[in-house]
Amino acid sequence: MLTYFPSPYPDEWWYSVLCRYHVCSGHSKHATTISELYGGRLMLRSRLIPGGDCAAILSELPPGVLSIDDVLANHTLLPYYTRFFTIDKKRQVWEALRAGRGSGITSVRMQMPDGMEGLKYCPTCCRLDTQQYGEPYWHRVHQIPLLAHCPMHKIPLVTVPIKFTRLSEVFLPLVSIHCQEAVSREKAPWMEPLADMIAALLSGDYAPTVGYNNLHTALLNAGYGWTRSTSIRP
Numbered sequence: 068m069l070t071y072f073p074s075p076y077p078d079e080w081w082y083s084v085l086c087r088y089h090v091c092s093g094h095s096k097h098a099t100t101i102s103e104l105y106g107g108r109l110m111l112r113s114r115l116i117p118g119g120d121c122a123a124i125l126s127e128l129p130p131g132v133l134s135i136d137d138v139l140a141n142h143t144l145l146p147y148y149t150r151f152f153t154i155d156k157k158r159q160v161w162e163a164l165r166a167g168r169g170s171g172i173t174s175v176r177m178q179m180p181d182g183m184e185g186l187k188y189c190p191t192c193c194r195l196d197t198q199q200y201g202e203p204y205w206h207r208v209h210q211i212p213l214l215a216h217c218p219m220h221k222i223p224l225v226t227v228p229i230k231f232t233r234l235s236e237v238f239l240p241l242v243s244i245h246c247q248e249a250v251s252r253e254k255a256p257w258m259e260p261l262a263d264m265i266a267a268l269l270s271g272d273y274a275p276t277v278g279y280n281n282l283h284t285a286l287l288n289a290g291y292g293w294t295r296s297t298s299i300r301p
């Protein structure tokens with residue numbers, strides 16, 4: 068049984084919860100906390116896609132404290148990475164994760180558009196979370212590689228460079244980072260609308276309509292393409 072396991076904050080990323088557990092546990096070595104969390108089993112964790120580690124950890128908590136559905140829906144990026152899955156496919160993925168297996172989702176790009184890889188935070192979120200909760204934490208929405216701006220505060224995110232594969236071995240709570248006040252970066256016109264769209268995809272329950280592509284049809288209607296039947300033959 069895990070004692071001192073923290074309750075997740077709003078939109079807190081699952082890795083961030085584990086980092087705070089490491090701090091609460093008082094262990095000086097990361098390996099001790101990892102062994103405690105997984106009972107000595109070798110588990111990959113802290114990637115952008117959640118794995119069997121969620122179910123493994125929750126099985127060590129008293130029943131009713133934290134449900135896996137709550138963790139997957141509100142503290143991982145699973146809703147974002149399954150946004151184009153059909154309802155049946157989404158159900159399969161969730162069942163696998165509930166049973167402690169992997170999601171089966173592969174080929175997720177870890178790097179940001181500029182090629183960097185790392186954890187991101189918003190300086191304003193960091194300050195406000197510290198005021199409200201007494202400590203800052205990693206927000207899950209900020210970790211989406213395409214996201215360059217905070218959807219809440221419309222300011223650039225700060226990146227702490229680290230390989231995601233390293234996060235299986237180390238705990239890096241945001242409180243251990245010296246948070247910058249702000250970063251100056253050129254703001255491209257697409258950044259803010261993209262941030263709004265990504266945030267909406269994370270919180271909504273989306274699924275495609277099989278056999279019908281609204282976007283394709285809308286683009287054709289707006290004159291941005293042509294179908295085989297309307298193309299001009301030489």
Ligand SMILES: [Zn+2]
Binds near residue numbers: 190191193217219
């Ligand atoms: Zn923010």
